Amino acid sequence: MLHAVVAEWWFTAALSLLAVALPAALMWARRGSRLRPGTHVLVTGGSKGLGLALALQCAERGCSVTIVARNKADLATALQQLQETAVAAATTLRAAGGAAAPAAKLQALSADTTDMTKVTKAFEEAERNAGPIDVLICNAGLSLPGLFVEQDVSAFELQMRVNYLGNVHSVKAALPGMLQRRAGRVVLVTSSLAILGFAGYSSYAASKWALRGLADCLRNELQGTGVEVSVAYPPDTDTPGYAQENASKPELCLAVNSALGSDLFTPDKVARLLLRGIERGQYHLPSADLGQNLLVSGMTSLSPKRFPLLVQVLLGPILPLATSVFGWIADRAATKHNTAHGMPPRR
Numbered sequence: 001m002l003h004a005v006v007a008e009w010w011f012t013a014a015l016s017l018l019a020v021a022l023p024a025a026l027m028w029a030r031r032g033s034r035l036r037p038g039t040h041v042l043v044t045g046g047s048k049g050l051g052l053a054l055a056l057q058c059a060e061r062g063c064s065v066t067i068v069a070r071n072k073a074d075l076a077t078a079l080q081q082l083q084e085t086a087v088a089a090a091t092t093l094r095a096a097g098g099a100a101a102p103a104a105k106l107q108a109l110s111a112d113t114t115d116m117t118k119v120t121k122a123f124e125e126a127e128r129n130a131g132p133i134d135v136l137i138c139n140a141g142l143s144l145p146g147l148f149v150e151q152d153v154s155a156f157e158l159q160m161r162v163n164y165l166g167n168v169h170s171v172k173a174a175l176p177g178m179l180q181r182r183a184g185r186v187v188l189v190t191s192s193l194a195i196l197g198f199a200g201y202s203s204y205a206a207s208k209w210a211l212r213g214l215a216d217c218l219r220n221e222l223q224g225t226g227v228e229v230s231v232a233y234p235p236d237t238d239t240p241g242y243a244q245e246n247a248s249k250p251e252l253c254l255a256v257n258s259a260l261g262s263d264l265f266t267p268d269k270v271a272r273l274l275l276r277g278i279e280r281g282q283y284h285l286p287s288a289d290l291g292q293n294l295l296v297s298g299m300t301s302l303s304p305k306r307f308p309l310l311v312q313v314l315l316g317p318i319l320p321l322a323t324s325v326f327g328w329i330a331d332r333a334a335t336k337h338n339t340a341h342g343m344p345p346r347r
């Protein structure tokens, strides 16, 4: 008897789950930005690190790719890599019978994203050569870690200019065209530091939190226009930028970071997940790090949740507990370090 009741309960539960999951999955499949031959993807900061990994993987799919960065020599090296990747991709596509695929157009344009005029010019040139921008990936950015009391205001200004305003400029330049075509996707690359904050990142985190706010507002503002928004929160990723950042990380920052214990990921792996999320039309793009995904799912906002609602609800009570433990670990590491190093200095 009990057996039958339990079995029936499971059956009903499974059916209801299916009833919710199936339409949701179908809706999911319809949305998203397929990255196919002919799709034009523009990546700012595409000459190095994560941006280059994203650009190369788009070229692998046969997309037209534009990379924008400042240093011309780095751009030329990256373009060469893109061309090699595209040639290999075209050969594979042809072998698979895709002879009709449009030839991928690859270009590397030098522009500083902090300069609106230069961004506009570069994007116009990009569209002249490779057609309308279908997917804009705002990835250009830098991290200057430092303790608040030690860091100059100029570091706060620079990161705000590059990480926040630089991306405002890029979106400004690409969005009007997307709106006219009623199609397109804007991807903003923020950071895990847009969800949590700890010692050493006061200037960087603020610039990344600003982007998160921009993303939420833009997303709502663009509802029904055919233009969609995604946000990426990469974990620590092994890039030239990360190496540079590590060279100047305060000890306190390192102490808290290692107490929290996050992994270092390859740009390739991080990029692969981001592109998968873009193709699925996700707002919060997936991260290679489970903790990071959980943090995103625990964010309070009006934007869509990271996981399906049922999972979110089940996670509900767990997240405040888990984040409290990590918060306690971060504070204990900071207290220990500050106490040992006589911080704050006594008069």
Ligand SMILES: NC(=O)C1=CN([C@@H]2O[C@H](COP(=O)(O)OP(=O)(O)OC[C@H]3O[C@@H](n4cnc5c(N)ncnc54)[C@H](OP(=O)(O)O)[C@@H]3O)[C@@H](O)[C@H]2O)C=CC1
Pocket: 044, 045, 046, 047, 048, 049, 050, 051, 068, 069, 070, 071, 072, 074, 111, 112, 113, 114, 139, 140, 141, 142, 143, 162, 166, 189, 190, 191, 192, 233, 234, 235, 236, 237, 238, 239, 240, 241, 242
């Ligand atoms: N690596 C990591 O651990 C993490 C990185 N991120 C974010 O991911 C993004 C990429 O990081 P990562 O690959 O590590 O960075 P890198 O420093 O390795 O590469 C940065 C890229 O951006 C370009 N760039 C920098 N400033 C400007 C500018 N003002 N105008 C135009 N292009 C610019 C650089 O080229 P050039 O200098 O020639 O202009 C380069 O192509 C950044 O926004 C970063 O904050 C987020 C979380 C973790």
Ligand SMILES: CCCCCCCCCCCCCCCC(=O)[C@@H](N)CO
Pocket: 142, 143, 191, 192, 193, 234, 235, 236, 237, 242, 245, 260, 261, 262, 291, 292, 294, 295, 319, 322, 323, 326
């Ligand atoms: C359920 C709760 C789980 C909590 C997990 C906590 C994990 C914290 C990891 C902090 C990692 C910081 C990455 C910084 C990336 C970045 O932006 C810099 N490299 C700058 O470029």
